Amino acid sequence: MELAVETRGLGKRYGRTWAVQDCTLELPAGRIAALVGPNGAGKTTLLHLLVGLLRPDAGEVRVFGRDPRAVLADVGFVAQDTPLYRDFTAAELVTMGGKLNRRWDAPLARDRLARLGIPPDKPVGKLSGGQRAQVALAMALAKRPRLLLLDEPIASLDPLARREFMQTLMGAVAESETTVLLSSHLLADLERACDHLVVLQQSRVQLTGGVDELLDTHRTLAGPRAGSGSIAGVAAVVRASHTERQSTLLVRRGEGPIDPLWTEHGVTLEDVVLAYLAEADARVPASAWEVPA
Numbered sequence: 440m441e442l443a444v445e446t447r448g449l450g451k452r453y454g455r456t457w458a459v460q461d462c463t464l465e466l467p468a469g470r471i472a473a474l475v476g477p478n479g480a481g482k483t484t485l486l487h488l489l490v491g492l493l494r495p496d497a498g499e500v501r502v503f504g505r506d507p508r509a510v511l512a513d514v515g516f517v518a519q520d521t522p523l524y525r526d527f528t529a530a531e532l533v534t535m536g537g538k539l540n541r542r543w544d545a546p547l548a549r550d551r552l553a554r555l556g557i558p559p560d561k562p563v564g565k566l567s568g569g570q571r572a573q574v575a576l577a578m579a580l581a582k583r584p585r586l587l588l589l590d591e592p593i594a595s596l597d598p599l600a601r602r603e604f605m606q607t608l609m610g611a612v613a614e615s616e617t618t619v620l621l622s623s624h625l626l627a628d629l630e631r632a633c634d635h636l637v638v639l640q641q642s643r644v645q646l647t648g649g650v651d652e653l654l655d656t657h658r659t660l661a662g663p664r665a666g667s668g669s670i671a672g673v674a675a676v677v678r679a680s681h682t683e684r685q686s687t688l689l690v691r692r693g694e695g696p697i698d699p700l701w702t703e704h705g706v707t708l709e710d711v712v713l714a715y716l717a718e719a720d721a722r723v724p725a726s727a728w729e730v731p732a
C-alpha cells in the first residue's frame with residue numbers, strides 16, 4: 440500500500456504552545472480524507488507542515504516517502520483564504536499557471552471555470568468568495584497533483600456549489616488517483632465524499648482511519664441506566680449520556696456479540712466525530728478557563 444502522507448510524532452509549536460503535537464498518521468494513496476476538528480485544533484498547521492510551508496519542531500513528515508519540499512510539483516494546495524492575485528483575471532491566472540508548472544492542464548481549468556459560469560475577464564478580487572474558491576480549486580486541479588490539500592474549501596460555497604465541488608473532487612480522484620486531504624467543519628458534506636478520516640482536537644490526533652471501518656466498529660447503544668461495569672461485546676465507551684432511567688452510549692465494538700440487554704443502532708460519521716470530540720473536550724481542566732485576578 441503506497442502512503443501519500445506519513446507522519447511520526449510530528450509536532451509544531453508557536454512559542455511554548457504546541458499547535459500540532461505527537462501526530463502520527465498514515466494516509467494511503469488514492470483516498471479522499473476529511474481533516475476535522477474544532478477551531479484552533481491544528482488543522483491549518485498540519486496542512487502547512489505537509490506542504491512544506493512550516494518545518495516541524497518534532498518528529499517527521501513524509502509525502503510520498505519524501506520531504507514535503509522535495510515533492511512540491513506533485514502537491515496542490517488551496518489555502519484557507521484562497522489567496523489569489525486579486526488583480527488578475529481567471530483567464531490570466533490559467534495562463535500564468537502554465538508558465539509556473541511542469542504539468543499544467545489549461546483546458547481542464549478553462550472547461551471547469553466555463554461550466555461554473557466564472558467570467559474569464561473579471562479580476563478575481565471582484566468575484567464572490569465562493570467563485571474565488573472555485574477558481575482556486577480549478578487552478579489546483581490543473582496542476583494535476585498526486586496529492587491535493589484543501590483548507591476549508593467549501594466553507595464559502597452555497598449548498599449546490601458544495602455538492603458540485605465534492606463531486607468534482609471524487610471525479611478527480613477516480614480519474615487520476617489523486618489523494619485528497621481536506622479540512623472542513625461541514626461533516627454532512629464530508630460523509631458523502633470522504634473515505635478516510637482524521638480528527639484533531641487540541642493539537643492531537645483523536646481518531647484516524649477508513650470511514651467504512653470506523654462506521655463498522657462503532658455503535659450507539661440504548662438501554663437501562665448503566666453503571667461503569669464492562670459490557671459484553673464492547674471494547675470502549677467513547678461517550679455516554681444518561682437520563683434517570685436510560686443510558687445512551689457511543690461505543691467501539693469489541694469481540695463477540697453485544698449484550699442483548701442493549702438496543703444497538705448504527706452510527707453516522709457525524710455521531711463518531713462528535714463523540715470523540717466531546718470525550719476529548721471533557722478532559723479540558725476547568726482551570727484552563729480561569730482568568731487571573
Ligand SMILES: Nc1ncnc2c1ncn2[C@@H]1O[C@H](COP(=O)(O)OP(=O)(O)OP(=O)(O)O)[C@@H](O)[C@H]1O
Nearest residue numbers: 453457458459476477478479480481482483484485
Ligand atoms: N502564526 C501563529 N502564531 C502563533 N500561534 C498560532 C499561529 N498559527 C496558529 N497558531 C495557534 O496554533 C493553534 C492551531 O491553529 P490552526 O490555525 O492550525 O488551527 P485550525 O484547526 O486550522 O483552526 P480553524 O478551524 O479555526 O481554522 C491555535 O491555538 C492557534 O492559535
